[in-house]
Structure formats: structure tokens, C-alpha cells
Amino acid sequence: MLSVALPKGRLGEAVYAKFAAMGYGCAGMGTDSRRLVFEDASRGIRYILVKPSDVGVYVEYGVADLGIAGKDVLLESEPDVYEVLDLGLGKCRIAVAVPLDFAYNGALPLRVATKYPRIASRHFAAKSQDIELITLHGSMEIAPVTGLADVIVDIVETGATLRENGLSPVETIAESSARLIVNKSSYLFKRADIDAILAGLEANA
Amino acid sequence: MDILQGNFTWEDRTSLKLGALFERYGFARYYMGKFESYDLYRENKNFLKSDTAITFTDSAGRLMALKPDITMSIAKHAAENGPAEKLYYVENVFRKAPGRPDVAEIKQIGLEYIGGSKEDLYPALETVLLACKSLEMIDPAHILSVGHMGFISAALDAAALYGPRREQALEAIRQKNPGSLAALMSGEENPLLHLLASLSAPLPTALPLLAETAAVRGNAELYTCVEELRALHAALLAVGFAGQVHIDFSIINDMGYYNGIVFAGYIRGIPRAVLSGGRYDNLMQKFGKKRPALGFAVYLGELARAFSTPPVFDADLLLLCGDAEPVARLRAVETLTQDGYSVLSCIEPPLGFKAARTLRLLENGEMEEIAHA
Numbered sequence: 001m002l003s004v005a006l007p008k009g010r011l012g013e014a015v016y017a018k019f020a021a022m023g024y025g026c027a028g029m030g031t032d033s034r035r036l037v038f039e040d041a042s043r044g045i046r047y048i049l050v051k052p053s054d055v056g057v058y059v060e061y062g063v064a065d066l067g068i069a070g071k072d073v074l075l076e077s078e079p080d081v082y083e084v085l086d087l088g089l090g091k092c093r094i095a096v097a098v099p100l101d102f103a104y105n106g107a108l109p110l111r112v113a114t115k116y117p118r119i120a121s122r123h124f125a126a127k128s129q130d131i132e133l134i135t136l137h138g139s140m141e142i143a144p145v146t147g148l149a150d151v152i153v154d155i156v157e158t159g160a161t162l163r164e165n166g167l168s169p170v171e172t173i174a175e176s177s178a179r180l181i182v183n184k185s186s187y188l189f190k191r192a193d194i195d196a197i198l199a200g201l202e203a204n205a
Numbered sequence: 206m207d208i209l210q211g212n213f214t215w216e217d218r219t220s221l222k223l224g225a226l227f228e229r230y231g232f233a234r235y236y237m238g239k240f241e242s243y244d245l246y247r248e249n250k251n252f253l254k255s256d257t258a259i260t261f262t263d264s265a266g267r268l269m270a271l272k273p274d275i276t277m278s279i280a281k282h283a284a285e286n287g288p289a290e291k292l293y294y295v296e297n298v299f300r301k302a303p304g305r306p307d308v309a310e311i312k313q314i315g316l317e318y319i320g321g322s323k324e325d326l327y328p329a330l331e332t333v334l335l336a337c338k339s340l341e342m343i344d345p346a347h348i349l350s351v352g353h354m355g356f357i358s359a360a361l362d363a364a365a366l367y368g369p370r371r372e373q374a375l376e377a378i379r380q381k382n383p384g385s386l387a388a389l390m391s392g393e394e395n396p397l398l399h400l401l402a403s404l405s406a407p408l409p410t411a412l413p414l415l416a417e418t419a420a421v422r423g424n425a426e427l428y429t430c431v432e433e434l435r436a437l438h439a440a441l442l443a444v445g446f447a448g449q450v451h452i453d454f455s456i457i458n459d460m461g462y463y464n465g466i467v468f469a470g471y472i473r474g475i476p477r478a479v480l481s482g483g484r485y486d487n488l489m490q491k492f493g494k495k496r497p498a499l500g501f502a503v504y505l506g507e508l509a510r511a512f513s514t515p516p517v518f519d520a521d522l523l524l525l526c527g528d529a530e531p532v533a534r535l536r537a538v539e540t541l542t543q544d545g546y547s548v549l550s551c552i553e554p555p556l557g558f559k560a561a562r563t564l565r566l567l568e569n570g571e572m573e574e575i576a577h578a
Contacts, residue, residue, distance in 0.1 A: 060303070062476025080303065080477065082381040082455065184478065185471045187381070187405065188348045188451065 001044050002193050005064035007052035011090045011178055015068045016047070018087075022200035044193065056081060056181065065186035066194065071176040072155055076116045082187055085180040085201060092157045092176050094119060095169040099144045102151070113140055113149035120153040123173050141165035215513040216505045220295045220314045223339055223503065227293040227316050230335060235292040235317075241278055243270040251459040252277060252488060255301040259308050271308075273300035276485070276500055279317050285494050289320035289328070302506065303477065312509075315482070315502030319489070323497050326433065329466055329484065330440040332499040336470060336480055337446045339503055343512070346473035348449050350405065351437070352456035354463045354483070356430035360397050363424055364390070378402050379457045397421065401454045408438040411452035433466070456481075462488040468501070472508070479507050518578065523560035524550040525575075529568075537566050 004019070006012035016029055026040040026047055039046040048064055056079030059067040067081075072094050074083060094116065104110065109130040114120045117135045124131045134149050143149040145166055155176060156162060156169050180201060182194060213221075224234065243260050250256045258270040272278060275294050283290060293316040299308050316335065318328045333351070340347035357378065361367075366374045370389060377385035383402040390398065397420040404411055412435055421427040434452065441447040456467050463483045470480030482501020489498045522541055526534045534550055541548045541564075549558065550566075563576035 060476065062474075084381050086384055182381075183476050185473070185476050188350065188471050189346075189473045191405070 001039075001041070001046055002066065002190060002197070003046045003048060003064045005048045005050050005055045005058040005067035007055055007068060007070075008049050009052065011052070011070070012049060012068065014089055015087065015178065018201060018204050019045075019197075021204065022197070024197070053077065059181050059183050062183050062185060065183050065190055066197065067181045068178050069181055071174065071179055072116065072119070074179060074181070075119050075174055075176075078118070079181070080184070082182040082184060083179050084182055085198060087178040087180060087201065089178040090176070092155045093169075094153065094173045094176055095156045096123075096151055096153055096171040096173065097141075097156065097162050097167040097169045098151045100166050100168055102144075104150070111148075111150045112153055113143035113151075114153035115140065116153055119173060123153070141167060214509070216312050216509050219343065219505060219508070219512075220312070222342060223314050224293060224295060226338060226342065227335065230291070230331060232291040232293040232316050232318075235279060235294045237272075237275070237278055237294065237296065239271060239297075240269045241272050243268040245277060245281060246270055246273060249277060249462075249488070249491065252462045252485075253300070257301045257308055259299050271299035272296070273298055273308075275313065275315060275502070276317060277488070279319070279500075280485070280488050280494070280498060281492050283319050283489070283492075283494060283496070283498070286496065287320065289318065292317050292319070312505045313502050314505060315500060317498060317500035319498040320496050323486070325497075326436050326440075328497065328499055329433075330437060332482070332501065333437060333450075333466070333468065334441065334444060334446055336468060336482060336501050337441065337450065339501075340449075340470045340472065340480060341446075343479070343503075343508060344472045347470060348451055349468055349470045349480075350451045350453035350456055351408075351434070351466055351468045352452070352454045353430050353434060353466050354458065354460055355465055356427060356434075357401065357454055357457065358460060359424060359426040359430065360401055360420070363420055363427070364395055364398055374398070375457055379455050381405070381455050395420075397427075405451055405453040405455070408434070408441075408447055408450050408452060412438060415452070437466070456483075458483055460487075462491070466499075470501075470503075472511070475507065475511050477507055479504050518559050518561050520549045520558075521546040521561050522548045523554055523558060523563045524548055524566055524572065525554065525563065526550050526552055526566045528552075529566045533570055534566060536570065537572060541572075 006016055024043055024045045026038045026045060029038050036049045050058055053073050055067040055069040056074060056077050058064040059081050060079040070090060109132045111132045112120050113134040113136050115137055117133050140152045140154040141161055143152055159169060246258055253274055258273045260268055260270045263269050275296050295314045297310045298313050299310055302309055302311055318332050321328050337349055340349060361371055361374055373389055374386060378401050381402055383399050386398050386402045397418050415421055415431050421431055438447055441450060456469050458467050462485050464487045465484030467483030469478040472479055480501055480503045484499045486497045489496050538548050538550050561578050562574055564572040565575050566572055
């Protein structure tokens with residue numbers, strides 16, 4: 001039995017469609033249900049639907065053998081797993097975004113609002129730039145306009161949301177997309193099953 | 206009473222069994238203090254699994270640390286030359302472990318094989334064999350994955366990957382991500398690098414794949430590493446332990462310390478490596494000792510969660526003594542313990558206490574059984 005941790009939401013649905021097309025469909029998935037665990041013993045597959053930021057945890061602890069997680073989540077939480085494939089879905093970038101009229105006062109630490117405190121800390125530390133870190137969990141875009149922060153570090157797709165809130169991305173920290181991650185012990189003991197899924201996803205990429 | 210069946214934890218019993226295994230191969234137990242100068246760890250942070258340590262100032266004003274690592278202390282205090290030193294330890298280290306919010310006390314058993322000549326393969330063969338036997342003792346469903354830092358280093362040199370690109374390549378190999386490695390090479394095909402990032406196979410399957418790669422055939426350094434792995438396979442085959450050893454280059458330790466074979470042990474059903482080790486000649490050189498050294502550690506804490514089972518009973522017997530005279534009570538307890546039982550004597554049983562049998566002490570000094578689990 002292979003367990004797969006899928007992120008709740010559009011990305012998880014898109015990846016599940018690929019799994020189903022490969023023959024790993026599971027009754028009940030995709031219906032309007034509050035269930036979060038689905039299993040098909042005959043196909044040897046189990047799906048666990050979790051918060052996107054928790055996929056790495058489930059895979060690292062071996063509750064799931066495989067998982068789909070964004071590179072942004074992996075860079076932030078750094079789970080001890082194998083990252084074996086870029087699925088090319090959910091492409092975006094992690095960027096520093098500033099207000100259009102931003103003027104940096106170098107005499108003070110830059111106040112950075114983000115839901116990626118570790119990514120932001122590493123980025124600015126590499127530039128030896130002193131910052132004050134404000135960790136938020138959503139609606140990052142309003143932090144500068146409300147005076148909470150000078151800049152934000154957040155994911156950017158088209159940039160439309162940033163523009164609507166008077167922000168502009170000025171520096172890309174990393175590219176992000178959905179990745180297939182594998183538990184290290186599962187990789188050894190369930191290799192054939194994992195290779196079959198990997199081959200199927202590579203063929204459908 | 207078999208002492209191993211008493212109230213010993215799984216960790217206690219396993220460390221005794223592993224210690225006995227190591228002693229059969231001539232390893233002597235090494236005892237050490239709990240503290241070490243913090244400078245040792247500050248100057249060698251990349252060797253540690255975690256760079257967080259508990260520090261304090263001793264009575265002489267020196268900054269000390271509760272040991273986060275044992276190998277470094279053994280390497281520091283090892284002789285500069287002389288006959289080989291074969292040491293094993295059962296110690297607690299203090300460091301951050303996966304999932305723990307702060308520094309924790311972690312029980313660890315391991316061994317170090319220090320000395321001999323750099324050309325002598327025997328220390329590596331015996332060390333890897335003991336790693337295999339340690340895993341076998343814990344659970345027959347195990348795999349020992351073996352990599353080689355020298356092979357990786359030579360392969361990256363051959364691909365002219367240096368500086369930040371070398372770090373990115375190492376990360377791609379560590380993550381088993383051939384796609385990232387290919388992107389780093391700008392689409393230029395490199396079968397050897399692809400193999401480094403994708404290979405995880407039993408020795409008999411992996412060795413021909415490596416040996417037949419053109420890059421290996423044409424590179425003396427790579428060829429030498431493959432021959433070392435081939436010799437390892439032959440030795441393990443000769444003693445019946447080759448079946449569960451894989452080649453896997455995703456096992457990457459800091460090249461500043463590790464220079465040859467590195468390995469990690471996995472047990473089916475346990476998500477993380479439970480054993481890790483390798484050859485660390487470079488660490489010895491940092492301490493001014495030109496002696497080869499190998500070793501490994503078994504992470505008992507990681508295993509205990511999977512293998513520990515809580516005891517069924519708190520004691521064999523619960524003796525209810527009512528208002529018996531203290532001497533009569535002591536005499537009764539002495540009689541029972543001399544018969545080999547564990548006994549709790551009391552007037553009122555503690556809440557939730559579980560005993561296999563419950564006895565009552567009578568006025569005439571005899572005991573009657575009133576309950577049996």
C-alpha cells in the first residue's frame with residue numbers, strides 16, 4: 001500500500017487527476033466530502049488530504065510515502081525527504097515586493113512581513129542586511145499599505161494581486177512549482193511501486 | 206531471573222546486546238565525561254548533526270558544552286600513532302533531534318575504528334559488517350545504503366562543477382533529483398551524474414552499472430573508488446551479509462570531514478535512518494592525526510519509538526498488609542523477593558497499579574491470593 005499526501009485545493013486536485021489517469025484512482029476522491037483519507041486496497045493506494053504546508057511533515061514522518069508540495073513550502077520547512085521530480089504545476093516565484101513609492105531608510109532595519117520567515121531570514125542574511133521579521137499567515141499584500149511592514153516576501157504568479165495593492169516585485173528569491181517528494185525509508189523498501197508512479201508522472205509531465 | 210527480562214527499557218537491552226556484539230570483534234568500551242570544551246564544536250560545526258549545544262561556564266571560567274557528539278571527542282583524544290584503536294561507546298548526547306523543540310538527551314551507541322594504514326581495507330570491511338550485523342540484530346527487514354564521498358568528489362571534478370554549482374549539484378544528488386542536475390549542466394548529457402542522482406540498488410546490480418560507465422573507465426580516481434566498493438561487496442558476500450547492502454550516493458556528509466565510504470541504515474517501517482557512519486580521515490587530520498578512522502552510530506531513540514512496548518504489569522505481586530506489624534510485613538516481602546518476585550507492599554493499593562497477582566498478609570504471617578490478573 002502506498003500512501004500519498006496531497007495538498008488540499010487546486011494543486012492537489014490537479015495532481016490527483018494525473019494519478020487517476022495512471023490507474024491510481026480512488027472512489028470518493030473529488031466528491032464534495034469532508035473525508036480526508038481515501039483508500040483503495042485493490043489498487044494499493046491511499047490518499048491523505050492535508051494542508052499544503054503540512055505535506056512535508058507527513059512524508060518526513062513516513063505517514064505518507066509520497067507527497068506533493070510546493071518548492072516554496074520545501075524551502076521554508078526543509079523536511080528531510082527526497083525531492084525527486086518537478087511536476088511543472090503551480091509555477092510561481094518567491095519574491096521581495098515593495099510599495100511603488102518605496103524609499104528605503106538604510107539607518108533602520110528593514111521591516112519584512114512574510115509567511116516564509118526562514119526563507120526571508122536566509123535571503124537577507126546572505127546579503128548581510130539587518131531586518132525585522134514579521135511573520136503573518138495571509139493577506140501579505142496589505143502589510144506595507146497599512147504601515148505594518150516596509151516590504152513583503154511572498155509568492156508571485158502574475159503579479160496582479162501585488163499591483164492591485166500598490167506593490168511591485170523587485171527581487172526574485174527562488175522559483176517554485178509543485179514537487180514530488182518521497183520518504184527516504186519508503187524509497188528503499190517500496191522502490192518498485194514508487195518508480196512506477198515516478199515513471200507515470202514523468203511521462204505525463 | 207534473566208536480568209534482561211527485568212524492568213529494562215528496550216534501549217537498555219539493545220545497547221547491551223550491541224555492546225556484546227562489538228566486544229566479540231575486539232572493540233573495547235570507551236567511557237567519557239559529559240562535558241567538552243565548546244571550542245571543539247564551534248570550530249567543527251559542519252561535522253555535527255545539529256549546531257545547537259547546551260553550554261555553561263565551568264569553575265575555571267572556561268566555556269564548556271554538554272556533548273552533542275561523541276566521535277569528535279574520541280578523534281580529538283586518539284593517539285597520534287601506534288596500533289589500531291577499536292572503541293565503542295554507549296553514551297547520551299545532547300542536541301536537537303528532528304521534531305524536538307529544543308536540545309534533548311539522546312541515547313547513542315556507536316563504534317570507532319582508528320588507525321591502520323590508509324591502504325588497508327580491513328577496517329572498512331569490519332566496520333561495515335558490524336553496521337550490517339547491528340541492523341540485523343534490531344530487525345531482519347533492513348537495508349544499509351553505502352555511498353562514497355571520494356567518488357562523488359571525483360565525479361564533480363570530472364564534470365568541472367566547482368563553487369556554488371558544486372553545492373547545487375551536491376544538493377541535487379542528496380535529493381535524488383536528476384532533473385535538477387541536468388538543468389545545472391544546461392541540458393548537456395552526463396550519464397555519470399545522472400547515475401549519482403538516481404542510483405539506489407543492491408551491490409551486485411549497482412557495481413556493474415558504475416564500472417561500465419565510460420567516465421569511470423577513463424578516470425583512475427573513480428575506478429579506484431569502484432574497486433573499493435567491489436572489494437566491500439566481495440568481503441560481505443564471503444561472510445553472508447551482502448544481500449541487504451545498497452549503493453546510494455544520496456548519502457552525503459561534509460567533505461571537509463568524510464573522505465571515503467559513508468553509509469546509513471534503514472529499518473522497514475521507520476521513516477528515518479537509524480544508523481549512520483563513514484570514513485572520516487579528514488576529521489582526524491584536523492586534529493593533527495594522520496591516521497585513518499571509520500565509525501558509525503546507532504540512534505536508539507529513533508528505534509525505541511518503534512520497538513518499545515510498555516510493561517504489562519508494574520510489579521509481579523501487590524501485597525496488601527492491612528495493619529500488620531512492620532517486621533511481619535518486611536519478613537513477608539523478603540520471602541517473596543527471595544523467590545524472585547518483584548513486590549509492592551502497601552496498606553492501600555496505588556490508583557492504577559497493575560500487578561500479576563494480589564496477596565493479602567494474614568495475622569499469622571501467611572499470605573493468601575485475593576486476585577489474579
